[in-house]
Amino acid sequence: MAIERHDIGPRMSKAVVHGNTVYLAGIVADNPKGKSVSEQAKSILGQIDALLAKAGSDKSKLLSANIWITDMANFAEMNAVWDAWVSPGHTPARATVEARLAAPDYKLEIMVVAAK
Amino acid sequence: MAIERHDIGPRMSKAVVHGNTVYLAGIVADNPKGKSVSEQAKSILGQIDALLAKAGSDKSKLLSANIWITDMANFAEMNAVWDAWVSPGHTPARATVEARLAAPDYKLEIMVVAAK
Amino acid sequence: MAIERHDIGPRMSKAVVHGNTVYLAGIVADNPKGKSVSEQAKSILGQIDALLAKAGSDKSKLLSANIWITDMANFAEMNAVWDAWVSPGHTPARATVEARLAAPDYKLEIMVVAAK
Numbered sequence A, B, C: 001m002a003i004e005r006h007d008i009g010p011r012m013s014k015a016v017v018h019g020n021t022v023y024l025a026g027i028v029a030d031n032p033k034g035k036s037v038s039e040q041a042k043s044i045l046g047q048i049d050a051l052l053a054k055a056g057s058d059k060s061k062l063l064s065a066n067i068w069i070t071d072m073a074n075f076a077e078m079n080a081v082w083d084a085w086v087s088p089g090h091t092p093a094r095a096t097v098e099a100r101l102a103a104p105d106y107k108l109e110i111m112v113v114a115a116k
Helices: A035-052 A072-085 B037-054 B070-084 C037-054 C073-086
Strands: A004-007 A014-020 A020-025 A064-070 A093-100 A108-115 B004-008 B011-016 B019-025 B064-068 B093-098 B109-114 C003-008 C013-018 C021-022 C060-067 C093-098 C109-115
Touching: A004 A035, A004 B011, A014 C093, A020 A035, A020 B070, A035 A072, A035 A108, A064 A072, A064 B011, A064 C093, A072 A093, A093 B011, A093 B064, A093 B109, A108 C093, B004 B037, B011 B037, B019 B037, B037 B070, B037 B109, B037 C073, B064 B070, B064 C013, B070 B093, B093 C013, B093 C037, B093 C060, B093 C109, C013 C037, C021 C037, C037 C073, C037 C109, C060 C073, C073 C093
Parallel strands: A064 A093, B064 B093, C060 C093
Antiparallel strands: A004 A014, A014 A020, A020 A108, A064 A108, B004 B011, B011 B019, B019 B109, B064 B109, C003 C013, C013 C021, C021 C109, C060 C109
């Protein structure tokens, strides 16, 4: 099966397509400094929409999602943005756990697998 | 390839089947309050058995597992239940790390990928 | 689709092949005691090379990687080894978060999915 990569960097690619399965990198907010959890969630999900489009997929084809949040106190704020974003009836398997992320300005990171 | 979802909620689905691959959500114990790590592990693995059955799979077809445990001091107690549950000769790739979970009563969360 | 397992243990297998997709376990350094982050990263990536070879794959076919690091202060040291190891132009989707691991000597754990 063919492997197709998008936004290829020296450390990681932001999207990797293998046959009919799309693997995205863990996505964090653009310009996170001073952004709320809600704003970071919107930035992340917007990037995921764009990457899925590049890979020939969209959020109605999400299979699985891993969410890391730096403070579980922000779980409800993140979920409000997530719940408004997902495609009703086509929600992915999901797990959310607390973890410190690569830089202190990041409050949230989301990594998804989708079908093409 | 067809996508089939089970236990679909507005936030996530508990099982998503894509072709021959089954993605389960991160599963936590039912009624976790006051339950030991061992009891929570049994609750989780029982739910995983039921979800795999709905998806047309079973634990002998597990491919991969991610386990989050809130306190690594409970690693051996969790493993005793896990080791008794897995199908000998058919164990999945697995990683276990420590993380805080969505609510303080949860001591354990397990997310698996299986073949159909 | 056939499932093929390598380095099968009673708790987990180190590599599981499902059709054209290879799932590795979370790999930690051999003999971690006293080893630096850089040394642990080299041990882990060497083991991943060997497991991918057993599964009929190699690092140029990596699809996705999850990295857990016990202290984000060691992120740059880990990345230096990672960046020198990956196959240019064929980098996987990747996420790195901080987490405590199964034993205190481990500073790093890496779990990958690859194409065959």
